[in-house]
Amino acid sequence: MKKLPFAVSIPHGGTDIPEEFEPLVIATAEDCREDVDHLTREICSVPEDAVQHFLTFATSRTFVDLNRPPDAYGEEHPDGVVKRKTHTGRPVFKTFPADEVVEKVIDRLYHPYHRSLEKMAKDPAVKLTLDCHSMSPTGLVASPDAHGERRPPICLGHKGGASAPLEMVSALRRIMACVYQLDEEDIVIDKPFNGGYITRTYGGPSSPFIQIEFSRGFYMAHRLGDPKPALEPEEAKVWSDRFFETLERLAKEPIFR
Secondary structure, three states: OOOEEEEEEEOOOOOEOOOOOHHHEOOOOOOOOOOOOOOHHHHOOOOOOOEEEEEEOOEOOOOOOOOOOOOOOOOOOOOOOOOOEOOOOOEOEOOOOOHHHHHHHHHHHHHHHHHHHHHHHHOOOOOEEEEEEEEOOEOOOOOOOOOOOEOOOEEEEOHHHOOOOHHHHHHHHHHHHHHOOOOHHHEEEOOOOOOOHHHHHHOEOOEOEEEEEEEHHHHOHHHOOOOOOOOOHHHHHHHHHHHHHHHHHHHOOHHHO
């Protein structure tokens, strides 16, 4: 199989707790359920060697958030690279880890992933990187949209054109609407999320990045609220097949030839 000219990053699909933090953690899986991009590693998977690069992360974003700057932690950064509170407002640690422990975890887990992102961004074979996430079906208290506001099935973020040209986003939107059996209006650009630290840091004219946000009400509506949801194998295959079909169709667009 010839590799498609894309890279895929799934930074928030993990649930593991770093061993350095385990003695201090008091947050439960229920407390952290809104922190995790549940099942994104399943629904955004692709066949082996189908794309230029494929990155995924096993650690929960509660404990190592790859979409935050590496120095954003401590009292002034409750939603930083290491969280003080979960998205449901629950405390994460009985005592926040010492700086040297946080730095050890960041060195061990955060920096290697970002070195891989940097490598992807510099690879001339990569014409577009898709940074894949999920979101709550409605706005949360600390979200950019209104609390309780219904969100679209899919949001495509490109930082208002700074991380990827609108032509690429529009092509992706049109193809996803067809593959996922949605109206184009159901796929919203830059609302409620226009991209995060990853797209801002690595995206640009020479290395386009688009952040994809799938509403969990779209692909796992029957499992909302489950702190440890799972898809049946046949369900997971339907979603991963759709994602891969999207990439195959996208590769045929004139902008990527």
